Amino acid sequence: MASIFSRIVSGEIPAAKLYEDDLTLAFLDINPASRGHVLVICKEELPALLDLPPELVAAVAQTVQRVARAINAALQPDGFNVIQNNGAAAGQTVFHYHVHIIPRWNGDQALIPWKAGQISASEQAELVALVQAQLG
Ligand code: 5GP
Numbered sequence: 001m002a003s004i005f006s007r008i009v010s011g012e013i014p015a016a017k018l019y020e021d022d023l024t025l026a027f028l029d030i031n032p033a034s035r036g037h038v039l040v041i042c043k044e045e046l047p048a049l050l051d052l053p054p055e056l057v058a059a060v061a062q063t064v065q066r067v068a069r070a071i072n073a074a075l076q077p078d079g080f081n082v083i084q085n086n087g088a089a090a091g092q093t094v095f096h097y098h099v100h101i102i103p104r105w106n107g108d109q110a111l112i113p114w115k116a117g118q119i120s121a122s123e124q125a126e127l128v129a130l131v132q133a134q135l136g
């Protein structure tokens with residue numbers, strides 16, 4: 001069963017499309033967090049960031065920047081968030097890689113900020129060692 005986004009790519013279901021090239025597609029989110037909330041997807045149906053080859057990561061990133069520039073010029077928000085969820089625990093609901101562009105205006109409540117935590121020097125050192133061991 002094709003993902004909902006693959007069905008948008010194929011034209012089987014409609015979407016308010018903004019931009020498309022060989023590898024990527026940008027369209028309005030159907031339940032926007034703010035005015036101008038856009039999704040940028042890779043056309044190939046791959047679930048999440050770690051499943052993409054580097055060239056597709058780059059292609060989506062370039063479309064994100066291109067569309068964000070256009071949103072900025074057209075809607076003149078005070079800022080914008082670029083968000084990308086991986087896994088249900090992170091809030092991903094559509095398992096077809098996509099990046100959110102969410103325009104923001106001063107004082108809006110479009111997104112809930114995270115609670116800033118604290119980290120000790122020893123915890124930092126432990127985390128750096130754990131992750132660097134995997135980076136090679
Ligand atoms: P996620 O939570 O997976 O990062 O985001 C999925 C997004 O896809 C949600 O913001 C949701 O509103 C959007 N979405 C889900 N189904 C559709 C659809 O059929 N059309 C459009 N345009 N957006 C959709």
